[in-house]
Amino acid sequence: MYRWAILLFVSFQSWGLSLDDSLDVAISAFQLKGNVCDKSSPPDPNNLSSLGKIFFERPILSGDKDISCANCHIDNKALADGLPLAVGVGGIGEDKERLISGGAVVPRNAFTLFARADERYTTFFWDGKVQMADNEIYSPIGEGYSMGFESALSVAAILPLLSRDEFLGHSNGPYNSNSHVELLENQYFNDKVKAQNKFLQDLLKDTNDADIRILVQALNNAEIAKQNFTLSVVGNALASFIREKVKVTCEPSNWEQYINGDKRALTEKQKEGALVFYGKGRCAACHSGDLLSDMNFHSVGVPQGTQGPHMFGQDLGRALVTYRTEDRYKFKTPSLISVSKTAPYGHNGIFPSLESVVKYHINPMFFYRNPKVTDEMILKNNESLASRSEVLRWIKIDEEELVSLLKFLETL
Ligand code: HEC
Ligand code: HEC
Known part of the structure; x- marks a missing residue:
């Protein structure tokens, strides 16, 4: 369903709407309610x-x-x-x-x-x-x-x-x-x-x-x-x-305030970033809904560290639960609520910054050009890289769009 919303939205953007108008379209296409930090929920009934x-x-x-x-x-x-x-x-x-x-x-x-x-x-x-x-x-x-x-x-x-x-x-x-x-x-x-x-x-x-x-x-x-x-x-x-x-x-995030009608809660750059997130960045194909997760499993081909729950020090992710080969290296889409405050990133914390984890979604190659990465590490990641979700192949954004996308992540 979210893939259709993205297609619809990418085509809306080309109609020349203002940033705020385009974002209104995104908010309704993705059915966002802006109610994650809900102070009004009833107190816990058993008082435990x-x-x-x-x-x-x-x-x-x-x-x-x-x-x-x-x-x-x-x-x-x-x-x-x-x-x-x-x-x-x-x-x-x-x-x-x-x-x-x-x-x-x-x-x-x-x-x-x-x-x-x-x-x-x-x-x-x-x-x-x-x-x-x-x-x-x-x-x-x-x-x-x-x-x-x-x-x-x-x-x-x-x-x-x-x-x-x-x-x-x-x-x-x-x-x-x-x-x-x-x-x-x-x-x-x-x-x-x-x-x-x-x-x-x-x-x-x-x-x-x-x-x-x-x-x-x-x-x-x-x-x-x-x-x-x-x-x-x-x-x-x-x-x-x-x-x-x-x-x-909890405090309502800037993005939540924006969804609830405060158009000044985001800067222009952050609004541009939101458009990338819900549009050509295709982030919302997986990081969807108010919790910014589809509660489902995908592979981003995150590099294996040296320690993992599997006996060979690897982390096979969802396959550890389902025992299915096709679930290897798939992990739950993490919710991005408060994400700018929870570094480091990835299931094994291998990414020190938001920039590095987001870049890795788009093109993992920069990671392997690091002189510290040995041939052995690359070989070890063969399977994990090959399992990357095909949605990621369609993310094509330039440097400037990446910068605004990262600014948007700070508002979540
Ligand atoms: C195909 C589904 C999918 C798409 C599309 C996607 N992500 Fe992710 N994202 C994931 C999964 C799965 C992880 C966890 C991967 C892991 O650690 O092995 C993740 C991890 C992250 C993290 C790290 C969060 C944390 O707490 O460690 C950030 C930030 C992030 N994604 C942002 C983005 C942005 C921005 C985009 C758009 C450019 C995007 N994602 C597109 C599935 C996706
Ligand atoms: C040694 C550090 C450590 C301690 C102690 C710890 N946690 Fe965690 N917690 C983690 C890690 C690491 C994860 C992610 C583990 C995974 O996904 O396999 C996690 C995940 C969770 C999650 C799942 C969150 C999600 O979004 O999936 C919950 C809930 C949680 N912890 C609650 C607790 C509670 C309650 C306690 C005390 C009884 C506790 N934790 C003690 C490190 C810890």
């Missing part, structure tokens, strides 16, 4: 958000009590971490300090959490391993609703808790262990949930720990009996907290 705050900010759910969500989804980094690849258990501090701290590397670039509680946000993680479709929540631990999770976000929010490098620990040497790792490591699918539920029950017994006493108090306040304290409660509470946090801290 203060419980979720405890899980988000305190390291109580990690095997070695050394990590919480807030270590990687950081307030002053637009709820991402600013690193190419995230650093999990055993990591210390932020930024460079964390990179060199010897913590376990999580081989993907962290997402911001803005807009994740929006009901149009249906596909989570770079490979879409949690996805809402046909009123079911597909996930590696089974169907979400049937286990008491209230949304795809609440399932996505607990998956890090089940992963060794993000929460379970231990990072100092591959064979080190703790009781939490031992409890979960050998379990598969929803048996992991049962094991984690046991961990949660045991946790409540540790009343010498001040954080646990705060947790017990919060469970009382939310009128949740101890024996009902399960992983789905944690997920629903985290989802409530994320929804509230984003609602309180």
Whole structure:
């Protein structure tokens, strides 16, 4: 559908309309509502958000009590971490300090959490391993609703808790262990949930720990009996907290203000960039709708790094979930909400700037002309490059259009 909108729009542009008039056509062709930062949404009905705050900010759910969500989804980094690849258990501090701290590397670039509680946000993680479709929540631990999770976000929010490098620990040497790792490591699918539920029950017994006493108090306040304290409660509470946090801290972006009628919210250059985005740049063929993602999977042929979730250090993307050859190197179209604040870019954080990631969509060759790129790296990217979406071949924009496009991305 969006491809038709682009064709229609590219031909409209040649009618000699003003920038604002052309953009009005784009806004209606792409059915943009400008309502991502929605301050008026109803407060969370079960009032679980203060419980979720405890899980988000305190390291109580990690095997070695050394990590919480807030270590990687950081307030002053637009709820991402600013690193190419995230650093999990055993990591210390932020930024460079964390990179060199010897913590376990999580081989993907962290997402911001803005807009994740929006009901149009249906596909989570770079490979879409949690996805809402046909009123079911597909996930590696089974169907979400049937286990008491209230949304795809609440399932996505607990998956890090089940992963060794993000929460379970231990990072100092591959064979080190703790009781939490031992409890979960050998379990598969929803048996992991049962094991984690046991961990949660045991946790409540540790009343010498001040954080646990705060947790017990919060469970009382939310009128949740101890024996009902399960992983789905944690997920629903985290989802409530994320929804509230984003609602309180979001500001309507300049683009959102523009969609809502404030024609001065964008500069002339940014308006020109918006026209490129919705027109000949064809960005909106994939980065569509108000969330700037079609919630679908495509290959941009992003260079493989040296670390990936596959056993050969590669990242096969969507194929890790579907096991289909044609899905190799496809990744979820990332939402571009707040994108100028979430560098570095790409599923493995290989692009330091917006300019480099956008250029790579258009013509990847500049990347390989860098003297630091070895023949071996080029060979390794053979398959990934060959899988590039054919839509990308039709993006033909000049230097000046690229400059205005980048200015537009700053307004999102
Ligand atoms: C070690 C750093 C780290 C920690 C700790 C962490 N995350 Fe993340 N988060 C990431 C990375 C990296 C990704 C992307 C992973 C992927 O797509 O495979 C991510 C993705 C997500 C997503 C999916 C977003 C999207 O748009 O698809 C959600 C939701 C999320 N994290 C919530 C949480 C919550 C809640 C916690 C705490 C329970 C948490 N994270 C802890 C690094 C971290
Ligand atoms: C064929 C679908 C498609 C088209 C067309 C497309 N993109 Fe993308 N874009 C993606 C996918 C998929 C990724 C993630 C690729 C990866 O990391 O492997 C991405 C990544 C990005 C990122 C990095 C975001 C982040 O958080 O890491 C930016 C910025 C971006 N695209 C902007 C653009 C712009 C600007 C255009 C138009 C010139 C465009 N895209 C056209 C699918 C597309």
